[in-house]
Amino acid sequence: MRKGFFNEATFSLAGYGARLGLRREGITVAEEIWRALARVKRPGVLRVELGGIEVLSGSFADAALAGPLSRLVEGALPERYMYVAAPDPEVVEDLGTKLEQRNLAMIALLPGTWDTLGYLSPSLREALSLVVDRGETTSAELAEALGISPKAAAVRLKELAKGKLIHLASEPRPVGGIQRRAISFILPSR
Amino acid sequence: MLGYRPRTLTVHTVDRALQEWLRGFPKPLVDLSNLQRFDAYAIALLLLIGKWACDGGARFLLPERGDVARALVSTGLFGFLSRGYWTDRPLPEPAEGGTGFVILEVKGEEGIGALVDSLAQRLSARFPFGEWANRIIVKGVFELLQNIPQHAGVGLHGRPLFGFAVLEEAEDHLHLAVVDQGVGLAGSLGLNPRYRGVTTAEALEMVLVEGASRFDDPGRGGALRAIRETVRANAGEMYVRTGNGAFLQEDVEWSVGEVPEFPGVQVSIRLPRYLFERGEN
Numbered sequence: 001m002r003k004g005f006f007n008e009a010t011f012s013l014a015g016y017g018a019r020l021g022l023r024r025e026g027i028t029v030a031e032e033i034w035r036a037l038a039r040v041k042r043p044g045v046l047r048v049e050l051g052g053i054e055v056l057s058g059s060f061a062d063a064a065l066a067g068p069l070s071r072l073v074e075g076a077l078p079e080r081y082m083y084v085a086a087p088d089p090e091v092v093e094d095l096g097t098k099l100e101q102r103n104l105a106m107i108a109l110l111p112g113t114w115d116t117l118g119y120l121s122p123s124l125r126e127a128l129s130l131v132v133d134r135g136e137t138t139s140a141e142l143a144e145a146l147g148i149s150p151k152a153a154a155v156r157l158k159e160l161a162k163g164k165l166i167h168l169a170s171e172p173r174p175v176g177g178i179q180r181r182a183i184s185f186i187l188p189s190r
Numbered sequence: 191m192l193g194y195r196p197r198t199l200t201v202h203t204v205d206r207a208l209q210e211w212l213r214g215f216p217k218p219l220v221d222l223s224n225l226q227r228f229d230a231y232a233i234a235l236l237l238l239i240g241k242w243a244c245d246g247g248a249r250f251l252l253p254e255r256g257d258v259a260r261a262l263v264s265t266g267l268f269g270f271l272s273r274g275y276w277t278d279r280p281l282p283e284p285a286e287g288g289t290g291f292v293i294l295e296v297k298g299e300e301g302i303g304a305l306v307d308s309l310a311q312r313l314s315a316r317f318p319f320g321e322w323a324n325r326i327i328v329k330g331v332f333e334l335l336q337n338i339p340q341h342a343g344v345g346l347h348g349r350p351l352f353g354f355a356v357l358e359e360a361e362d363h364l365h366l367a368v369v370d371q372g373v374g375l376a377g378s379l380g381l382n383p384r385y386r387g388v389t390t391a392e393a394l395e396m397v398l399v400e401g402a403s404r405f406d407d408p409g410r411g412g413a414l415r416a417i418r419e420t421v422r423a424n425a426g427e428m429y430v431r432t433g434n435g436a437f438l439q440e441d442v443e444w445s446v447g448e449v450p451e452f453p454g455v456q457v458s459i460r461l462p463r464y465l466f467e468r469g470e471n
Contacts, residue, residue: 024336062409090322097412
């Protein structure tokens with residue numbers, strides 16, 4: 001993550017209670033999360049803080065978190081991203097199941113590490129790890145690091161950006177033209 | 191002719207009694223005179239029958255054995271049937287300190303959060319090292335209770351909807367029963383044209399194995415399947431009854447069978463007690 005590149009905001013779920021399980025409450029929270037996302041200037045990142053949450057059931061998680069991510073992936077609010085920060089991986093178990101059901105993936109910051117929740121193919125997971133560990137990378141650098149063709153690397157970055165897991169910025173190529181740079185919106189923590 | 195006088199009313203045995211009770215509707219004779227043992231699932235069904243027949247008046251023959259009658263009353267069962275039932279003798283005083291049963295009545299979606307919170311607090315007081323297992327129960331109750339207003343009552347005509355959850359702390363397991371007498375799984379799925387005409391057996395398999403839902407939104411559905419998978423992974427047992435079909439998950443196997451017709455969905459989940467006491471996962 002490039003310091004100061006993203007506009008950041010935090011949304012805490014703790015104010016809604018320690019046990020969150022109802023879809024109808026999740027729908028209300030989703031609207032608030034959406035407003036919070038809309039308020040962040042682009043490129044912007046919303047950290048959804050799950051500290052203090054004991055139970056996050058699938059129905060609530062789907063409505064409150066998978067729902068807004070789905071809208072972002074569909075193209076609403078461009079250049080906005082979201083991830084969850086959870087003190088315990090068990091709290092986000094059901095969120096992962098729901099994201100998988102929707103064929104989506106979300107980054108979860110966990111104590112001392114990070115992980116992806118939901119569905120992400122191994123090749124995309126590998127590329128994402130590299131982007132997060134380095135903070136940013138170009139497709140040429142990714143291709144070299146993973147021993148794949150530049151085209152395959154570019155496709156992987158494009159897919160990750162489509163899934164709202166990284167930000168892709170355009171920049172001038174030193175030899176002329178434009179190149180895309182993948183930028184992680186979380187700090188490498190492992 | 192003497193009616194059926196069950197000695198045990200449990201998830202394995204209650205079906206025959208249920209047929210008898212339904213036969214007498216709207217004034218069912220619930221003959222518990224010979225009763226010696228019961229579980230959360232049977233209590234949940236008694237709540238449904240008693241509440242549903244409230245205006246007609248369910249008639250209860252209380253267990254002849256004093257300790258069983260007292261244990262039955264101590265579950266809190268009769269407190270939820272506030273009017274319109276008859277017993278063959280006055281109810282005995284409940285045991286002090288309760289009997290390991292907790293009953294929750296679903297009256298609407300807005301009250302579910304408070305019900306689940308109270309259950310979660312009780313679980314964490316009883317099983318302070320079972321945080322992970324307590325969470326399984328709490329998530330399951332959240333999902334199953336909200337299914338009642340969201341699914342069981344949709345398209346239901348001609349009868350009020352009742353829903354209950356009963357948690358029993360048994361000697362070697364925790365038993366959660368969640369019941370309603372709504373439209374049932376096939377009735378709910380059938381509201382989506384894609385599933386119109388599904389049989390009960392097909393609906394059970396679609397919902398519990400494939401995670402189907404009447405909603406087209408890909409995020410909907412899957413709650414019962416997820417619960418079943420959790421139960422299977424933790425050496426538990428799950429029984430789901432709807433209409434004239436029942437689904438049993440035991441060890442790694444599941445099966446679907448036919449049972450006497452009863453409306454709605456009734457779920458029984460049993461998890462080993464050691465999960466809660468040793469905090470294993």
